[in-house]
Amino acid sequence: MKVLSFIVAAALVAVTGASSNSSTLGLLKYDGVALGDWEPAYQKASAFVAGLTTAQKLALITGSSVDSTNGSFTALNILDGDMGLQNYFYVSAFSLSSALAMTWDRDAIYDQAKAVGSEFYNKGMQVVAGPTSQPMGRTPWGGRNVEGFGPDPYLNGQATGLTTKGYVAAGVIPGAKHFILYEQETNRTSMGGGRGSFPGSMGRRAVSSDTGSAPYSSNADDKTLHETYLWPFYDAAKNGMGAVMCAMTKVNDTRSCENSDLLLKHLKTELGFPGFVWPDTMAQNSALESAINGEDYGSSRIWSTSTMETMLSNGSLTETRLNDMVTRNLMGYYYVGLDNGLQPESEAEDAYVNVRGNHSKIIRQNGAKSMALLKNNNALPLNKPRVMSVFGAHAGPVMGGPNQGMNIDGAGPTYQGHLASGTGSAQASYPYLVTPYVSLTNKAVEDGTMMRWIMNDTYTGASSSKLIPESTDSTAVTPSYANYATNADVCLVFLNALSGEGADRTELYNDDQDTMVNTVADNCNNTVVVINTVGPRLVDQWIEHDNVTAVLYGSLLGQESGNSIIDVLYGDVNPSGRLIHTIAKNETDYNVGICYTAQCNFTEGVYLDYRYFDAHNVTPRYPFGHGLSYTTFSYSGLTIKKPSTLSKAPAGNRTVGGYADLWDNVGSVSVEVSNTGSLDGAEVPQLYLGFPASANQPVRQLRGFERIEIAAGKQEKATFELRRRDLSYWDVTAQQWLVAEGTYEVYVGASSRDLRLNGTFTVETS
Incomplete structure (x- = not known):
């Protein structure tokens, strides 16, 4: 059986390729890694690399196509992400990973991943920048928590592994991210240089260098690293992970993409990862340090031909290590069968190549499965209400959409429209967006319901005066929260919380939205609150109000979001979603905040979320795993x-x-x-x-x-x-x-x- 071998020599850590000569085992510093079902991919990759010149090898590891005497290789197209192809026409906008995790449904997770992967495959893309295991959600203020599968290592690992498996089944290479301990946006590119405005993992072949000062360092002990953050990557490796994105931050004071402990010792030896490591945007810094410490794919500017040839000639970079870099860039390609010649060619982003199939059904079903019913005092499911009032900007569309460009630096804290996808690397490309307002209108037509709405979080219309005398019993009224809440059979209040790549959250509840809920509830004895959020959203500002009768809670659901929500509200789907994070009573109940210093010490160890709440006897408002049913x-x-x-x-x-x-x-x-x-x-x-x-x-x-x-x-x-x-x-x-x-x-x-x-x-x- 072929093995990947690891050699340590003096100040250089180098990686050898596998060899059929068993005497190679005598050179091992670390134990060999049995390739198993990766062996045919290794054999094909090794055979191809054997016919390459040094110049061709350098071209391949910096994202260029190669024509050689023993065949041709077309450069890999890498693109975000788990929510569907970014910046493409005629693709689907899937739910975010955090929503998918809330289904706690292995089949749903796998099926969506396979659907996403099939769209990548049929658009001519070879690598999905995903699954996104991390950020896990060390702190509820983390700006990108919506992109991951949550802070529990076991649940995160199950979802990461199943997503990896689904991508492989679709014929594309899973490129898991972000490796590792990348848990906040603040100072992610440099200290004192702002919060950064670079969309990580945007699928560009050229990788920028960091021209500013160094980013923060995430410092975790060995036990914490393994039992929490490394745990899900085991699942990914086991299920066919062919690529890994190293993060733009430091770990234990060494840049992630130059960290031999992370990339060589843990990832490639301990986990036995056979694929390639590529850097997040601005994550590659030093040509030599990135090359010898485990990065396999990088910038043609940093890894220029002259620079690499100099390192090869002076021995700082060995030919053995270069061969390994090239081989790793090829193995995932062969492992998922991309060499069979069947994949369609990639075309322009706006070319009419419709890859959506029946994926709208999967998106709608998974969105409904993911919604967690937190509270229900016999208010749901709805049954042909006579008068229904709808409140909040989140119920309806933005003025211009649905693919309005998101500002990834300072986005939020709320979104003035229906929030159904992320920002930065997590922004989907909608073919359309079904808002709750649209879906509710359709139900009102079917049921004969009288429906009225104020789709604004801070509406200041007159509170009580009517346009004509009350004695006439006219429907003409002055819109206000109080007027529209009064005499309604049900009042639906829609809330959201927005954050994303480039900036962390500034709040876990919102005063304007909470005032709206309380005002409506003061005037409506059947107030149902619907929340879609990027992470924990606190509810204690109104949860004990006698007239708040139900709360439906979820993440960002993609193009069918409104239909998914209304399917649950009306009982067409019996809710079964479960929380993947603890909802605290107060912000101070959480034990980890944002770090603003150069050294971010993970002193909490493995005690995140419910593990912390349990250890310190902190009573949550709603615990991890909670969700009701009808x-x-x-x-x-x-x-x-x-x-x-x-x-x-x-x-x-x-x-x-x-x-x-x-x-x-x-x-x-x-x-x-x-x-x-x-x-x-x-x-x-x-x-x-x-x-x-x-x-x-x-x-x-x-x-x-x-x-x-x-x-x-x-x-x-x-x-x-x-x-x-x-x-x-x-x-x-x-x-x-x-x-x-x-x-x-x-x-x-x-x-x-x-x-x-x-x-x-x-x-x-x-």
């Missing part, structure tokens, strides 16, 4: 299949995705879930584990979930398979994933705080 569920029959004796450390071969036996199923937990209500619905039972004290772990952490459809009055079984890695912790001294011997606590429930069943199992190690 029906009810009960739990019973907890069954635990305990692991047999396990070796303390993994004993398998080092493979793509880490040691092979980390992925072995070693035990399971199952539970019976009954639908005790009158409506069909979906429940998301969640498994949390508490570890033995010797593992030094949080109180409990997610280690399993299943979204299961259950007919009214029926019962279904949910089974959570436990992999070796789910029972492992990172031991800093051993530099290994170890299994702690002792008693593990088992909790199964409907959220991190709504734990219905509990038990234990013991693990013995050898």
